[in-house]
Amino acid sequence: MRSSTSSSAATSEPTTHAVNLQVREDIRDLIDRAARSQGRSRSDFMIDAARRATEEAFLDQTLVRVDRQTYEHFLAVLDQPPEGEGFERLSLVERDQRRAGPQQQI
Incomplete structure (x- = not known):
């Protein structure tokens, strides 16, 4: 899928894109329980978890350039x-x- 929300010049909101995942039912249920425990939607919970995992992956790969x-x-x-x-x-x-x-x- 392409863009699910278009960027508006007046609101300056970033464009969002759909990401479709296939997940086992037990995992989806676990994610839903965790999201509900924090009062969040499944999408919001998963996006935040993926963002944190991404940051962690980059932090583990620090590169220092020296002469x-x-x-x-x-x-x-x-x-x-x-x-x-x-x-x-x-x-x-x-x-x-x-x-x-x-x-x-x-």
Whole structure:
């Protein structure tokens, strides 16, 4: 389907488009229950969920561009052995946890 709502110059509302999905009945019912629990329509609920999932997917794929000199410095830092007060404290905590053995969860 093409556009379900046309953009109007007077209202400046964005054009919307239909998206048709085939979904199992049990999943549709689950979506409907969740949407009703928030007082929202199925469409509004699904659009918001899809938008959030899309943002999450992009956030997981951060790309940082640097010049060669900066990249080489970054690699050199990664190749250095861990050091410093923070690393030493972390090492002590990990050592103590290993000595204590597995913890029982209540």
